[in-house]
C-alpha cells in the first residue's frame with residue numbers, strides 16, 4: 182500500500198517498485214520442488230560440503246538426519262567412494278533399508294576423478310545427489326557434460342549438482358547439452374579449492390550469486406542456485422537467501438564438528454584461528470608441500486597460514502620448506518604440525534573466525550536453521566515499519 186503522505190512523483194516511483202519487485206530472488210520459488218526432491222529435508226536447506234576425505238559417512242548421515250543434505254567428499258582413492266557410501270548406508274536407520282535411495286550426496290573432483298568408479302558407486306548405492314567440481318582445463322564444460330550424462334545413465338534419479346565460481350562457468354553449464362539440477366555458487370571466501378584469480382582477488386557469493394541469477398534469467402534458465410563460501414551461522418545463511426540462494430552450503434563450519442574425519446591438531450587450529458581476512462590466503466604452496474601437483478590452474482585452495490607460508494614470503498627456498506614440512510609430518514599428529522608455528526596444510530575458509538567450538542554436526546544444522554528463521558522473522562518487522 183502506498184502511504185498517503187508521499188508526494189505524487191515519489192508515490193509513482195514507489196508504485197513502480199511495489200508490489201511486484203523485478204529482481205530475481207529465487208530463494209522461495211524452488212522451495213516446493215526441492216522439498217519434493219529431497220523429502221527428508223527442512224527449509225531453509227542447509228548442506229554440508231563434500232570436503233575431500235574430511236566429509237565422511239558419519240558427517241553426511243548426521244547432517245541428513247537433522248533435515249539438511251550431507252555430502253560425502255572425494256576419498257583418498259577412487260575405490261573410497263563406494264566404501265564410504267556402504268558405510269553411510271549402515272549408519273542410516275533401518276527404516277531407510279527399503280528405500281532405493283540414500284538420503285545423502287557424494288562429491289567428485291573431475292580433473293583427477295575416475296568416472297567408471299563414480300558411476301559404479303552411484304549405480305550400486307544410489308545417493309540422492311552427486312556433486313561435481315573442477316574439470317580439467319582442457320576438458321572444461323564438455324568433461325562436465327560427459328560426467329553428468331554418464332552418472333545420470335548409472336542412476337537416473339540422482340540429482341546432479343555442479344559447483345562453479347564464475348558467471349561464465351554457470352552460463353556454460355546452464356546452456357550445455359546436459360545442464361545440472363543445482364548450481365552451487367562458490368564465493369572466494371570458501372575454504373579448500375576454489376576459483377583462482379590471476380590478480381589475487383575474487384568475488385564473494387554476495388556479488389557472484391545475483392550476477393549469475395541475472396545472467397541465467399537472461400538466458401531463460403531456471404536452475405536453483407545454492408550459496409557457498411564464508412557461511413558459518415544464521416547471519417551468513419540469511420545473506421545467502423537475501424541474494425537469491427535456494428540453499429546454503431557450509432564446509433569450514435563442519436570442520437569443527439564431532440563427525441568430521443579430521444586430525445585433532447587441524448580441528449584445534451580451525452577453532453583457534455580468527456580474522457579470516459588476514460589469517461587465510463589462497464596459495465598452491467601447501468598442495469606442493471603435500472606432494473599434490475596437477476590441479477587445473479583455474480583453482481587454488483584457501484588455507485590458514487603458518488610458518489611455511491611466512492617463510493616462503495621471506496624467500497626460503499621450496500626444498501628447505503619441504504624438508505621442514507616433511508619432518509613435522511613424520512612426527513604425526515603432534516602439537517607442532519598445525520597452528521601459527523606449524524607447517525602443514527590447514528585448508529579452511531575466510532569464515533574461520535566465526536567457528537569457535539567443536540559441535541555435533543546435527544546441532545550445527547539445527548542451530549543455523551533456527552537462527553536463519555529467527556533473523557528472517559526479525560527482518561520482516563523491519564519491512565513492516567518502512
Ligand SMILES: Cc1cc2nc3c(=O)[nH]c(=O)nc-3n(C[C@H](O)[C@H](O)[C@H](O)COP(=O)(O)O)c2cc1C
Nearest residue numbers: 230232233314371372373410411431432433528530
Ligand atoms: C577442507 C576442505 C576441503 C574441501 N574439499 C572439497 C572437495 O573435495 N570437493 C569440492 O567440491 N569442494 C571442496 N571444498 C569446498 C566446498 O565445496 C565449499 O565450497 C566450501 O567449503 C564453502 O566455503 P566454506 O568452507 O567457507 O564454508 C572443500 C572445502 C574445505 C574447507
